[in-house]
Amino acid sequence: MIPTIIARNTAGVRGVGLPILPPLERVSTHPGMIVHCTGGPSRTTDTAAGLERVRVIQHSHTAPKHWIERDGKRVNIGGNGWKYGGYGFVVLPNGVIVEMRGWGIRGAHAGGGKGYNRWIGVVVLGRGRDMTTAEQNSILWLRGVHLERGGGDGVLPHNAVSRKACPG
Numbered sequence: 001m002i003p004t005i006i007a008r009n010t011a012g013v014r015g016v017g018l019p020i021l022p023p024l025e026r027v028s029t030h031p032g033m034i035v036h037c038t039g040g041p042s043r044t045t046d047t048a049a050g051l052e053r054v055r056v057i058q059h060s061h062t063a064p065k066h067w068i069e070r071d072g073k074r075v076n077i078g079g080n081g082w083k084y085g086g087y088g089f090v091v092l093p094n095g096v097i098v099e100m101r102g103w104g105i106r107g108a109h110a111g112g113g114k115g116y117n118r119w120i121g122v123v124v125l126g127r128g129r130d131m132t133t134a135e136q137n138s139i140l141w142l143r144g145v146h147l148e149r150g151g152g153d154g155v156l157p158h159n160a161v162s163r164k165a166c167p168g
Helices: 047-062 133-148
Strands: 032-037 067-070 073-076 089-091 097-099 120-124 154-157
Touching: 032 133, 047 089, 047 097, 089 133, 097 133, 120 133
Parallel strands: 032 120, 032 154, 089 120
Antiparallel strands: 067 073, 089 097
């Protein structure tokens, strides 16, 4: 079954605050898929509430960095300062898929200089260990499309490619 997909250029996403995608580096295919989780408790099955979380992700990824001194260390309490949200897609708990960067765009979700930003990044809302059946089905559907587009068959959790607790 094809899940509901909200494209970034539809009124539904723009209405939640996602801007027009700026010029970003393209990739011909994604070598694999990296699954992330937001770490928050967002388990709502309400699409409107999920879209609000997507807007918050977009803002935190694109807001400028703001450094302060805390306990003798420099700490960024601002955003990441990226041009656009770092993920290719966000999967809501009800299985709705929201396009951020989409296909064929280099991500900003997994750095480290090992080329993982060429992989498609998919994020679920919540801690990642308790995904709903709808989330799982949508991730499997995205993986199928990814493979149909000639993408690599690797699937990794975020914590396999960076020093994060995110189980993906």
